[in-house]
Amino acid sequence: MGSTYVLKRLAIMVPIFFLVVTLVFFMIRFAPGGPFSSEKSVSPAILKNLEAKYHMDEPLLSQYVRYWKDLFRGDLGPSFKHANRSVNEIIEEALPISLELGLLSLTWAVLIGVSAGGLAALKPNTVYDYVPMAFSILGICLPTFVVGPVLVLVFGLWLQWLPVAGWETWQDRVLPSLTLGFAYAAYISRLTRGGLIEIRGQEFIRTARAKGLTEKEILIKHSLRGGLLPVVSYLGPALAGIITGALVTETIFNIPGLGRFFIESAVNRDYTVVMGTSLLYFTLIFVCNFLVDIVYAVLDPRVKYV
Amino acid sequence: MSNSLWTDALHRLKKNKLALLGASFLILELMIFFLIPVLARLGYEAQDLELTFAAPSPVHWFGTDSLGRDLFSRVIFGGRISLTVGLLASLVSALVGVVYGSLSGFLGGKIDNSMMRIVDVLYALPFIFLVIILMVYFGRNFILLFVALGLTQWLTMARIVRGQVLSLRHKEFIEAANSLGLRQRDIVLKHLIPNTLGPVIVYLTLTVPSVILEEAFLSYLGLGIQAPLASWGTLIKEGVDVMDLAPWTLFFPAFFLSATLFSLNFLGDGLRDALDPKGARD
Numbered sequence: 001m002g003s004t005y006v007l008k009r010l011a012i013m014v015p016i017f018f019l020v021v022t023l024v025f026f027m028i029r030f031a032p033g034g035p036f037s038s039e040k041s042v043s044p045a046i047l048k049n050l051e052a053k054y055h056m057d058e059p060l061l062s063q064y065v066r067y068w069k070d071l072f073r074g075d076l077g078p079s080f081k082h083a084n085r086s087v088n089e090i091i092e093e094a095l096p097i098s099l100e101l102g103l104l105s106l107t108w109a110v111l112i113g114v115s116a117g118g119l120a121a122l123k124p125n126t127v128y129d130y131v132p133m134a135f136s137i138l139g140i141c142l143p144t145f146v147v148g149p150v151l152v153l154v155f156g157l158w159l160q161w162l163p164v165a166g167w168e169t170w171q172d173r174v175l176p177s178l179t180l181g182f183a184y185a186a187y188i189s190r191l192t193r194g195g196l197i198e199i200r201g202q203e204f205i206r207t208a209r210a211k212g213l214t215e216k217e218i219l220i221k222h223s224l225r226g227g228l229l230p231v232v233s234y235l236g237p238a239l240a241g242i243i244t245g246a247l248v249t250e251t252i253f254n255i256p257g258l259g260r261f262f263i264e265s266a267v268n269r270d271y272t273v274v275m276g277t278s279l280l281y282f283t284l285i286f287v288c289n290f291l292v293d294i295v296y297a298v299l300d301p302r303v304k305y306v
Numbered sequence: 307m308s309n310s311l312w313t314d315a316l317h318r319l320k321k322n323k324l325a326l327l328g329a330s331f332l333i334l335e336l337m338i339f340f341l342i343p344v345l346a347r348l349g350y351e352a353q354d355l356e357l358t359f360a361a362p363s364p365v366h367w368f369g370t371d372s373l374g375r376d377l378f379s380r381v382i383f384g385g386r387i388s389l390t391v392g393l394l395a396s397l398v399s400a401l402v403g404v405v406y407g408s409l410s411g412f413l414g415g416k417i418d419n420s421m422m423r424i425v426d427v428l429y430a431l432p433f434i435f436l437v438i439i440l441m442v443y444f445g446r447n448f449i450l451l452f453v454a455l456g457l458t459q460w461l462t463m464a465r466i467v468r469g470q471v472l473s474l475r476h477k478e479f480i481e482a483a484n485s486l487g488l489r490q491r492d493i494v495l496k497h498l499i500p501n502t503l504g505p506v507i508v509y510l511t512l513t514v515p516s517v518i519l520e521e522a523f524l525s526y527l528g529l530g531i532q533a534p535l536a537s538w539g540t541l542i543k544e545g546v547d548v549m550d551l552a553p554w555t556l557f558f559p560a561f562f563l564s565a566t567l568f569s570l571n572f573l574g575d576g577l578r579d580a581l582d583p584k585g586a587r588d
Binding site: 012013015016019020023024027028031032137140141142143145146149150152153157240243244247248251252262263266267269274278281282285286289 | 546
């Protein structure tokens with residue numbers, strides 16, 4: 001039962017993967033301009049050599065077939081702009097950075113979101129409810145590219161507590177991950193509050209209360225598992241959002257992650273890097289959604305995937 | 307057509323303070339945008355090079371930017387562009403979504419099944435990456451921008467409309483209309499469509515802010531609206547570059563963008579609760 005569901009999900013990935021490779025490949029090739037068109041003083045002979053080296057002189061269709069052949073061997077090709085570097089090398093370097101940023105942001109989002117939402121649900125319609133919920137409205141309405149610069153301005157430039165760019169020390173990690181996680185913390189706190197308040201009206205909670213358990217015990221032992229289901233199902237879209245949001249965050253904080261390579265290579269027409277990073281992004285988003293669905297099925301015994 | 311559904315909904319909406327706040331802000335903002343010729347005496351490109359980075363004052367209400375341009379005018383003109391892109395793209399998404407969804411629901415059976423499978427497959431595509439690639443390679447023009455953004459948003463609309471049509475098709479009032487001998491066309495136009503309108507309007511209201519946000523996101527990265535035009539996204543980017551010198555150049559566009567997103571989101575939530583009291587949430 002469970003395994004057929006897993007197989008179905010994996011099977012659906014095959015046509016999507018094919019679609020993404022084909023779409024991105026032809027979109028960038030049909031567009032005007034090329035990776036070498038911006039280089040000013042390239043003589044025709046050198047240009048020809050360059051094109052031959054990257055197989056750009058071949059017909060488009062055979063380049064497409066070649067890309068698939070390389071892809072099956074796990075080879076994403078050489079970069080057009082970063083001399084002597086392969087796309088695989090670039091990804092090997094950038095991916096861990098982006099993953100770390102994403103995971104840190106997600107940790108912030110869940111930690112802050114669940115505790116703020118839990119606090120609000122424990123004491124609804126008090127200050128403990130109003131203050132976190134007001135913050136969560138702010139978090140939902142302020143885009144990453146406003147939160148980031150404001151944090152940089154206040155904590156980096158005015159107070160000078162934290163560095164504003166780079167990815168070397170632990171201090172470098174604080175502002176970018178907070179920036180990226182803030183909106184999701186806000187949303188998660190609302191979901192947590194809503195889920196917990198809803199589950200409080202259920203009979204098994206009344207039973208627990210009748211047994212004489214304290215509110216805190218009820219919250220931790222009985223409400224959280226069911227009350228957090230909306231949060232878990234939100235983690236899929238949240239992860240996808242964090243992955244896209246990293247594009248801007250990495251630009252703001254000058255972090256050498258995947259997002260920056262994606263944007264830079266898109267602008268520079270570095271074909272292979274655009275392809276490689278897009279495919280990786282797509283795979284990441286797919287895998288995240290997949291994992292979240294499985295976690296959801298484990299947490300909620302009512303969900304059965306047939 | 308006096309319809310008690312809509313009167314009831316309006317009544318419920320009036321009780322929702324956040325939604326009302328949002329609606330009033332939007333009305334105020336739209337009024338300002340239409341009064342531009344009167345209020346913005348200085349064009350959004352007019353420069354006063356003697357007065358760069360001027361702080362907010364009675365002359366320049368929001369101050370000036372690095373090129374001595376009046377920020378108030380720029381925020382208003384930028385807002386017009388952001389809202390226009392948001393509305394047009396949402397309409398594109400609504401058009402595609404409603405046609406696709408109602409067809410799927412109306413035709414039913416195997417066709418419905420395969421049409422919805424296609425939607426499932428497309429859901430997994432990271433559209434924003436495709437839009438970025440599209441914008442980089444095919445010129446950053448206005449029409450392409452809102453069409454591309456609209457095409458990233460129609461999937462949910464299609465699902466909602468299909469669900470509505472499916473559930474309505476077998477309701478008693480449609481059967482009654484059928485047995486009274488109404489023509490199919492009249493049933494669709496007079497009974498089916500008015501009843502899907504509520505969810506469509508709600509979702510449309512919620513699509514506008516997400517498109518505005520996506521456009522601002524692209525413009526911030528330099529991939530959206532191009533100079534000499536400016537949207538809130540480009541203004542925020544300009545503000546960020548000089549925020550330590552002139553924080554107001556970041557503050558005003560950021561405030562208007564955020565307030566608009568806030569208003570549209572809470573108005574949409576309010577409309578949803580008002581139109582569907584059973585589904586009302588906390």
